[in-house]
Each structure stands twice: as C-alpha cells, then as structure tokens.
Amino acid sequence: MPNSNTLYIVDGSSYIFRAFYAIRNPLTTSKGLPTNGIYGFTQMLIKLLRAEDPKYIAVTFDAHSAEKTNFRKEMYEEYKANRSKMPDDLKVQLPYFHKVVEAMRIPLKEQAGVEADDVIATMTKKAREEGLEVCIISADKDLMQLLSDHVSMLDTMRDKKYTPEDVQERFNVSPDKVRYVLALAGDSSDNIPGVPGIGEVTGGRLIDEFGDLETLLANIDKVGGKKRKQNLTEFADQARLSLDLVTLRDDCDVELDLDRLKLTPPDMDDLTALFSELEFETPLREVRQWMDEHDWLEEDQMAFDFSSIGPETHDHESSDKNYRAIFTEEELDEVLAALDDVDRFAFDLETTSLDPLDAKICGMSFAWNQGEAVYIPCAHAYDGAPTQLDIDTVLEKVRPYLEGDDKKVVGQHLKYEWLVLRKYGIDLTAIKYDTMLMSYLLDPGKNSHSLDTLARDLFNYNTITFEDVAGKGKNQVTFDQVDLEEATPYAAEDADLTLMICNELEPELIDAELDELHDKLEVPLTRVLGIMEATGVRIDHDMLGELSEEFEKELQELQDQIDELSGGPTNPNSPKQLREVLFDKLGLPVKKRTKTGPSTAASVLEELSELHELPELILEYRSFSKLKGTYVDALPELIREDTGRIHTDFNQAVTATGRLSSSNPNLQNIPMRTARGRQIRKAFVPDAGSKLLVADYSQIELRILAHMSQDPLLLEAYGSGADIHRLTASQIFDVEFDEVTPEQRGAGKTINFGVLYGMGSRRLARELDISQSDAKQYIDNYFEKYAKVTDFFDELVERARDTGYAETMFGRRRLLPELTQTSRRQQAFAERAAVNTPIQGTAADIIKYAMVNLQKQIEADELPMRMLLQVHDELVFEVEDDFVDEARDIVREGMEGVCEMDVPLEVDLGVGDNWLDAK
Structure with a gap:
C-alpha cells in the first residue's frame, strides 16, 4: 500500500556528493566514464522507492544559471567561497543524475537564484497547507529547521530518521530555533562567518536561554564569559548576516501539483538505454523487480537479456595482466629503460623471512603501468629452478632507481624493504609514496592497511595469498623454494596492485591536504624508525635473571x-x-x-x-x-x-591518533607507576663507554591545550613558568596559589590530565577516593574557571560533527562516523575522541617531527649518539661518554624548537647507566 499521505522530497544535490564520496571503488564503464557517484545515487533512489513505497515524490537539485546569481552570493560575496573545486571525475557525471531521475519519471524540482534547500522549504510549506505529511530525504543540518510533528527527515544512507526530538537533543532547541544556533555557530563548509568562539553547543545553550538572536544581542550583559560578551558585541552584525544566510526561503516560485508529483512507472525504454550506457546491470534488475511487484511490467518487458548490459565493476582480470619473469640482463635493461620514462613505479621485494633482520632477497618486482609488472628472481633454489640473474648484478643495476633524490618509488610498507636493502648496502631514499601510510593518513581508524585489505576494499579484488603459493602449516616453504610459475604472478601482482592503489589514493590524499604529512613526516620517519629497529637496545641478561628470581618469591x-x-x-x-x-x-x-x-x-x-x-x-x-x-x-x-640486543618493531599505521606503537616486544607498556615496573627499565643499558640519555616532553598535551584553546589562565601559567597543577588546584578548591596542599596539587594534576581524556565524575571519584558528587563539582569548577577550554572542547566536537573528522595542528585527521550514530554510547565515544585526538595527535606529530630532525642532524654531523626508543612523549638515546653534554643541548634544542606555539615546549633530560637511572 503506497504511503499515500506523505510527500517525499529528495535532497538530490546533497546526495550527489554523498554518493560520490561514499563509493571509493573506481567504477567506470568500459569506455572510461566514471560512474561511482551515479551508481550510489541510483541505488539510493531505488532503496527509497522499495522501502517507503511513496505515492508523492520529488527530487530537488541546485539550479546553475549563468544569468541569475544565487541570492545568498549577492548578499555575501564570500558565501561558499572556500569550497574546493569539484573533482573532474564527478563533474563528468553531473548530466547523468538528471537523466536517471527523468528516466525513472520522478518529478524534478529546481529554481535559478535559490538553492535546493529553499525549494525543499517551499515545497514543505505548501505540502503542509495541503494537509500532507512531509519526509525530507537528506542528512543536512540546515534542513533540520523545517522539522515538526508533521515533517521528518530520513537519511537513507544510514537508515536514520530525524524527528524534532533528535533536533532538540543535538541543538538544545526546537527546530524553529535551529537557524539562530546556526547563525551563531557559522558554517566553515559554506563560509558562513557566525560569531568567533561560539559553536553549536554554546549557541544552543544561549538560544535556549534567550529565545532568539535579537533577544540575545539585546541582553549581552547577561551572558557569561568576558570574551564571549566581547565577541557577541563586536560581531553582532556578522551574526545577523549569518542568520539571513542560514534561514531557508519558503516563498520560491515552485509549483506543487499533487497530480504531477504522483509516482508513475519508469520509462523502461529510456531507463534500459541509460543503464546499458552506464553498464548498470544490478540497478536495472532491481528496478524491474520493483516494477514487477507493482504489476507495472508489460508482457513484452517480462523477459530481458541482462548479458546486453556491460560490467558494473572491472576486476583485475587475468586477461588484463601482463606479468612475466626477467632472466637476462638485456630484459632487465629494457625494464629499467621503461622506468626512466614514467614519473613513478611500484617496487616490492620477495624474501625468505618476515623478519627483515633475517630476510634474504629472493627477487624483486616492478610495475609501471596498470596490469603490467615483472618479477626478477635472483635466488630461487628448488630442484629444476631455471638460471637466474645474480643478486649483486641486479642490485647494482637497480641501485640508481632506489637511491637518490629522483623520487619515483611507490611501495607498500616500505620500512620493511628499507631494512632488508640496508643489509645489501642500499639506502632506499627514492620513496614517492607508501600506500600503507597513504591509507593510514586517510583513515587511521581502519582495521587494516594491508595490501590484501586495500585491494579488497578499493577494487573488490581478492589477491593471490602467500599460502596459495607457499603452502600452509608444516608444509609451508620459504619463498626461495616456490616454483617461478607460481612465484611470478604472486610477486608481480603485489607490485601491480600497489601502483593501482597509489593511483587511487593519491587524489584523495591531495584533496584532503594530507600529502605534506605523508611527504615531510611519515615517509622520512619510516627511515628513522628503520634505523632505530636495526640498532636495537642492549639488555642486561643477568640482571633480568636475578629479577625473575625475586619476582618469583614475591x-x-x-x-x-x-x-x-x-x-x-x-x-x-x-x-x-x-x-x-x-x-x-x-x-x-x-x-x-x-x-x-x-x-x-x-x-x-x-x-x-x-x-x-x-x-x-x-x-x-x-x-x-x-x-x-x-x-x-x-x-x-x-x-x-x-647483535646482543633486542629489536622492537615500531608501528606507524596502527593507532587512530597518530601515535607510534611498538611490538615484538611492546616496550611502550612497561609500567612506570609501580616499583616493580620501574625495576624492569633498569635492565635497559648502553654499550660500554656510553650512557643512556632520556628526553621527555614536559606536560606537552596540556601545553598544546593552552595553545589551541587560547585560555588566558593556561597561557599565563605556562608563559610565567607557574606550576600548572598547583594553579588548577587553586582554581578548583578556591584557595590561594601558595596555600595549595600536596594532596590538592595531586588532585589538580589528576583533573588536568583527566579532562583531556574525557574523564567523568565516576572515574575521578575512584581516582581521588572521593564522592561522585564532589568529583562532579571539581570538574564543573574546572570548566567554569577555564572557560575558553570549555568553548574549545565544544568547538572541537561541533567541527568534527560538521566535517566528519577531528584534526591536529598539522592537519592529521581521524574520521569519526560514530558522531552520527543512533547509539548515544557511540556518539559519546566519538565526542571524547573529537576532543582528545587534536591534542594527543598534535603531541604525536610534534615528537615525530623532532625525531626526523634529530636523526638528520645525527647523520649530517656524524654525531657519536644513536636514537634507540620512542615511548609516547619520550625519546631514549645512546651517547658516548665524552659527548653527553653536547648531546643534551642538541636534543633539548631539537625537541623544544620543533614548532612555534604560544607557550614554550619544555623537555626534561636525564642521563644514566640504565633507563631507570636516566629518568
């Protein structure tokens, strides 16, 4: 039974972009036309029709007219001025969105001079006057100002329906007052200025208190916070302008003819021709099934030959591959000549072990065009193996392509290749892209950034696995024992897919402005971590033996x-x-x-x-x-x-915040709060004639909070060198700075760090052994005294909700889709992450830059010191005895001078004969 009393209005303009970015697979027709956006948009329409069975429906688009300018642009020239250029592969798809709607015979509504949102507002008003319910198909917060008991919003991409109660929960006001909140908060994506320092949360509280914008502006003296009052006074006219920009027009010249809005059967001839051109077999099949359910198919339309429709996706079919093995120097020279003519090529090693310190090279693969790759075997030693090129010969020929400043190498997890090649005297410096790091920067919360995962996610392609060619369990052989008939396609495929993944992710990396982090931080850091892993750290074996006996007794x-x-x-x-x-x-x-x-x-x-x-x-x-x-x-x-040392692995693409982690063994989790944990650090020692130098950033996350929030109390404290924990205690307990007791200072320290991680009153009560009501009061006092921190945290959450990600000072992102989840628990997690990630992630970026800079200096000046370990905010160096004083100055300067902030970075330095004593 059709939904007969509801008009469904599809926000087509919004869904074009959402569909385009939601489907990352490179869908193209056999003629090369990109179709990912059209495909997602079409599937959204079909899903809506089948799920809601509407009687009345329309799709709205933004109308583009050379004669008529958008009225908001006339009102404010900078409106949407910061929007990035539409991607070329979306631009070519634009005509097809209208064609799909027209072939489906769904009424299409647009009007020059206004936006789709205004058309939706007008249609909503007219439909309500006709007694119809309205369901808006969108997720745009601007449209939430239209919701009421008779108007809802449905996000079909997340299966989430928004009601006035949802709006109240998000904005703290009813839908009719949302526009006032939006006017205060502004919108960075539309370049709506708003009022500095006021976001959705604060704006919602203010409008809830004062009712509307003009009442608020007439009562600024009643608003809390000196800076907030100042901004509201100074930017009052800007707020009024913003209100005009965010308020939707409901008086557009848009006709509401219910007879014309009735859903009718698609034009199957046009639709079949269009979907055949787009090579959409599945959508056509689904439309036909939907029509059959409504008895809309004519007899001559019942049977259909779907083989006439081209493929929707283009897997990496074997017929498209040109994989071969290289056995002669002449063939190798031809490959290298081909590499000279391209701006990048993929490179991958095949070895005998996953441990780079044990691995021996069996061969290497190169790919420079999609579907074309070679494998150069050098050490396959099974019975009947053909004669292969000598490894030394191959390495000398490829050396110029792997070293130097001509950065052409693309690889997957190139730290492994760097570690293996260094044993053969090659320094892999020609890295252009590491696809693992590209994927990590684009989506650090992704469970895996492996080649197999990326191939499956991006291309729906299942790779040849190591077990496929080397066997499983006790029957598994090392790669040098794999027959070249099987080894060649396996190795060549790795290089080919790596190049394809790079081509896919590069524009995303650049569009997200993450290429600088990749080029100037993560790739150089790969080499630094490789050096640290190869160096390792010395352990006092006998000391640990004695400790084991003591621990056993305890x-x-x-x-x-x-x-x-x-x-x-x-x-x-x-x-x-x-x-x-x-x-x-x-x-x-x-x-x-x-x-x-x-x-x-x-x-x-x-x-x-x-x-x-x-x-x-x-x-x-x-x-x-x-x-x-x-x-x-x-x-x-x-x-x-x-080596007589332990060699941990430093993981660059694991944590969602950008921090490094370590494994095999994990040296970052040795507890320092207990005496037993600290004893273990005593077993980490330098070589004879050297000392360990430990450098630890002092309160770096609190300093970053001061800089990013611009809270005057925090800035003043760090600028004057005051004890920040004593200051917080004095503020919370309302006592003079000099009268703060050691117990109060300890509570201040716990709260200072706790607020960074979203510590609630229950956890704080347990930490301080106090009542939960007292803990809540302490937290309330903190945010009252540090008012700019409160505003800053609100802004971080609102910004993340608007953009979908949290961001560090250096542009590193963490995607937070949970912010739009229906589960309050998931939303709460994402809100904490939105606050914590910019701070903790910035701290991670800072120490990474310091590591890169210090390693450059160590090598350039041939300093008698080595970087051994990184543990969160701490670096451990091994320094020759007579260079310790100079090393202190070099490390302090390198870590404290890594970036400019409004508060000074400070480093605590210690030197000792073991890790514990150096602290």
Whole structure:
C-alpha cells in the first residue's frame, strides 16, 4: 500500500556528493566514464522507492544559471567561497543524475537564484497547507529547521530518521530555533562567518536561554564569559548576516501539483538505454523487480537479456595482466629503460623471512603501468629452478632507481624493504609514496592497511595469498623454494596492485591536504624508525635473571596470602575457583554476570576491593604475574645472538591518533607507576663507554591545550613558568596559589590530565577516593574557571560533527562516523575522541617531527649518539661518554624548537647507566 499521505522530497544535490564520496571503488564503464557517484545515487533512489513505497515524490537539485546569481552570493560575496573545486571525475557525471531521475519519471524540482534547500522549504510549506505529511530525504543540518510533528527527515544512507526530538537533543532547541544556533555557530563548509568562539553547543545553550538572536544581542550583559560578551558585541552584525544566510526561503516560485508529483512507472525504454550506457546491470534488475511487484511490467518487458548490459565493476582480470619473469640482463635493461620514462613505479621485494633482520632477497618486482609488472628472481633454489640473474648484478643495476633524490618509488610498507636493502648496502631514499601510510593518513581508524585489505576494499579484488603459493602449516616453504610459475604472478601482482592503489589514493590524499604529512613526516620517519629497529637496545641478561628470581618469591608470597584468605589453594586466574571463593564462600555481592556466571573481571575486582582485601590481592597477583611473564622472563629470549640486543618493531599505521606503537616486544607498556615496573627499565643499558640519555616532553598535551584553546589562565601559567597543577588546584578548591596542599596539587594534576581524556565524575571519584558528587563539582569548577577550554572542547566536537573528522595542528585527521550514530554510547565515544585526538595527535606529530630532525642532524654531523626508543612523549638515546653534554643541548634544542606555539615546549633530560637511572 503506497504511503499515500506523505510527500517525499529528495535532497538530490546533497546526495550527489554523498554518493560520490561514499563509493571509493573506481567504477567506470568500459569506455572510461566514471560512474561511482551515479551508481550510489541510483541505488539510493531505488532503496527509497522499495522501502517507503511513496505515492508523492520529488527530487530537488541546485539550479546553475549563468544569468541569475544565487541570492545568498549577492548578499555575501564570500558565501561558499572556500569550497574546493569539484573533482573532474564527478563533474563528468553531473548530466547523468538528471537523466536517471527523468528516466525513472520522478518529478524534478529546481529554481535559478535559490538553492535546493529553499525549494525543499517551499515545497514543505505548501505540502503542509495541503494537509500532507512531509519526509525530507537528506542528512543536512540546515534542513533540520523545517522539522515538526508533521515533517521528518530520513537519511537513507544510514537508515536514520530525524524527528524534532533528535533536533532538540543535538541543538538544545526546537527546530524553529535551529537557524539562530546556526547563525551563531557559522558554517566553515559554506563560509558562513557566525560569531568567533561560539559553536553549536554554546549557541544552543544561549538560544535556549534567550529565545532568539535579537533577544540575545539585546541582553549581552547577561551572558557569561568576558570574551564571549566581547565577541557577541563586536560581531553582532556578522551574526545577523549569518542568520539571513542560514534561514531557508519558503516563498520560491515552485509549483506543487499533487497530480504531477504522483509516482508513475519508469520509462523502461529510456531507463534500459541509460543503464546499458552506464553498464548498470544490478540497478536495472532491481528496478524491474520493483516494477514487477507493482504489476507495472508489460508482457513484452517480462523477459530481458541482462548479458546486453556491460560490467558494473572491472576486476583485475587475468586477461588484463601482463606479468612475466626477467632472466637476462638485456630484459632487465629494457625494464629499467621503461622506468626512466614514467614519473613513478611500484617496487616490492620477495624474501625468505618476515623478519627483515633475517630476510634474504629472493627477487624483486616492478610495475609501471596498470596490469603490467615483472618479477626478477635472483635466488630461487628448488630442484629444476631455471638460471637466474645474480643478486649483486641486479642490485647494482637497480641501485640508481632506489637511491637518490629522483623520487619515483611507490611501495607498500616500505620500512620493511628499507631494512632488508640496508643489509645489501642500499639506502632506499627514492620513496614517492607508501600506500600503507597513504591509507593510514586517510583513515587511521581502519582495521587494516594491508595490501590484501586495500585491494579488497578499493577494487573488490581478492589477491593471490602467500599460502596459495607457499603452502600452509608444516608444509609451508620459504619463498626461495616456490616454483617461478607460481612465484611470478604472486610477486608481480603485489607490485601491480600497489601502483593501482597509489593511483587511487593519491587524489584523495591531495584533496584532503594530507600529502605534506605523508611527504615531510611519515615517509622520512619510516627511515628513522628503520634505523632505530636495526640498532636495537642492549639488555642486561643477568640482571633480568636475578629479577625473575625475586619476582618469583614475591609471587609465591602473594599466592600464600590468597590461599590463606580463600581457605585453601586458589588459582587467581581461574574464574570458576574465584566465583566459589568470592561469591559462595565470602558472600561478596555480584556486580556483573557473564554467560558462565558472575564476572571476575578486573573492573569487578576493583569494586569488590572496597569490601574485602582478597580481590585486591588477586589483582596484584595478576598484574605482577603478567609483568614477570611479559617482560622479565620474555625479554632475555628476544636478545639476538648476532647483535646482543633486542629489536622492537615500531608501528606507524596502527593507532587512530597518530601515535607510534611498538611490538615484538611492546616496550611502550612497561609500567612506570609501580616499583616493580620501574625495576624492569633498569635492565635497559648502553654499550660500554656510553650512557643512556632520556628526553621527555614536559606536560606537552596540556601545553598544546593552552595553545589551541587560547585560555588566558593556561597561557599565563605556562608563559610565567607557574606550576600548572598547583594553579588548577587553586582554581578548583578556591584557595590561594601558595596555600595549595600536596594532596590538592595531586588532585589538580589528576583533573588536568583527566579532562583531556574525557574523564567523568565516576572515574575521578575512584581516582581521588572521593564522592561522585564532589568529583562532579571539581570538574564543573574546572570548566567554569577555564572557560575558553570549555568553548574549545565544544568547538572541537561541533567541527568534527560538521566535517566528519577531528584534526591536529598539522592537519592529521581521524574520521569519526560514530558522531552520527543512533547509539548515544557511540556518539559519546566519538565526542571524547573529537576532543582528545587534536591534542594527543598534535603531541604525536610534534615528537615525530623532532625525531626526523634529530636523526638528520645525527647523520649530517656524524654525531657519536644513536636514537634507540620512542615511548609516547619520550625519546631514549645512546651517547658516548665524552659527548653527553653536547648531546643534551642538541636534543633539548631539537625537541623544544620543533614548532612555534604560544607557550614554550619544555623537555626534561636525564642521563644514566640504565633507563631507570636516566629518568
């Protein structure tokens, strides 16, 4: 039954862009016409028709007229002036959006001089006058000002329906007052100025209090915050202009003829011809199924030969590939000549091991045109293997293409190639793009940036896997034992796909203005991390052995105490035994349940620790046991015989915030808060005749917060060198700075760092051992005293909601799609990330730039020092004894002078015979 009393109005202009950017696969016809935007738009329409079964429907577009200028542009010349140029591959698709709507026989509405939003507002008003309900198909916040009990908004791409209640939750005002909030907040995407320092959250609170813009401007003296009052006074006319720009016109010259808005069967001849041109088999099939459900297909239309429709996607078919092996110097010279004629080529090594320190080169592959790649085998040694080129000969010939300033090399996770090649005397410096890093910069929250994942996500293509050619489990062979009949397509495909991925991601990287981070930070950092991994760090094996014996004795003592309190032998890692002891024998309350019974997770044991000492002992045992197993006992086993050192892996494309991580082993998680954890750092030592120098940024995230928020209290404190934790305590507890007690300063420190990570009153109460109401009061006091921090956090969330991402000072982005999720829990997570990422991510960028700059100086001046480790805000160096004083100055200057901020960066330096003593 059709939805007979509702008019569906599709915001076509908005969905064009959303469809284009939502489908990243490079959909093109066999003639090369890009179709990803048209495909997404068409599928959206079909989904709407099938799901809602509308009786009345229209699609609106922005009308482009050379004679008539948009009235907002006439009002404000800078309106949308900062919009980037439309991508060429979307521009060529524009005529087809109208063609799809017309072939579907859906009424199309547009008017020169106004925008699609104004047409929607006018149609909505007229439809309500006719007694119709209205459903707007969009996700545009500007259209939320139209919602009411009879007007809703549906985002079909997220299956989310917006009602006035949703608007109230987001803006803190009813839909009819949304325009006032938008006028205050402005809109960076449309270049609507608004009022500086006021975002959606603050604007919503102000309009909720004063009712409308003019009432607010007439009562500025009643507004809290000196700077906010000043901005409202200074930018009052700008706010009024912004209100005119955001207010939708509902008096456009748009006809509302219900008979013409009735949905009718598509023109199948036109639609079939159009979809055949676009090679849309699936959409055509779905339209025919929908028509069949409505008995709209004529008898002669029942049967249809879908083979006449071309392919929708173009997988990397085997017929398109030109993969071959190179066996002679003449063939190799031809390949290198081809590389001379291109601006980039993909390069990939095949080796005998995943560990670059153990790996030996079996061969290498190059790709320079899509579908064309070669594999140059050098060391395949199975029975019957053909004669291959000598590895030394190949390396000398390819050396000029891998080294030097002529950056042409494209690769996937090139740190591995750099580490392997350095053993052969080649310094891989000619890197143009690393596709793993490109993907990471574009979407750092993505689960994987591997070649297989990128090929599947971008091209819907399943790669040849290593197991496909080398076998599985105990039957798996090293790559030098793989037959070249199978090795060649595997290796060549890696290079070919890497080049294709690069071609796909490069325009996205440039459009997002992330190319500078890639070129000047992440790629140079790859080499720095490679040097650090190859260098490794020395471990005192004997010291760890002694520590293991000490830890074992302490663990046994803890076990004895647990057994005594439990009334018998108890395994602290056995949930079944702990349930019997804690809940059956001791009668402690059940806090949480799992499928197998009451939970004994750490969070539950922490709560129960307030009631009995046994849960606390169990937690201590578990933590201590993990520390012993993960580090004290495991680290000696990881010392390489050839270097006498441990070589951790530094991961560049794992964390969503931009921070580095380490693995095999993870040296960033050695706890420093406990005496036992600190003892482990004592086992990290320098070579004889050297010292460890540790440099740690002091309160870097709080300093970044001061700079980015421009809070006057924070700026003054860091400018004068005042104790920031004492200052916060004085503000929160309302005491004189000099009268702050050590306990109050500790609370100030906890709150200072807690607000950066969205710490709530419950967590703070637990941290400070105070009531939750007191904790809430402390947090409220903080944000009242540091008012600019409050505004700054609001702005970060609003900006992220508008753009879809959080951004650091250096332009690094973290996508936050959860901000538009229906789950409040997901939204809350994303809001915390929107606040934390710009600060923590900026700190990560700063130390990365410092690492790159310091390594350049170490090499350029041949300094007797080596960078060994990076742990969050800390760098560890190994320095020859007689160079320690100079090294201090070099490191301090390099880390503190890495960028200009309104507060000084400060570094704490320490020197010692082990990592602990150097702190």
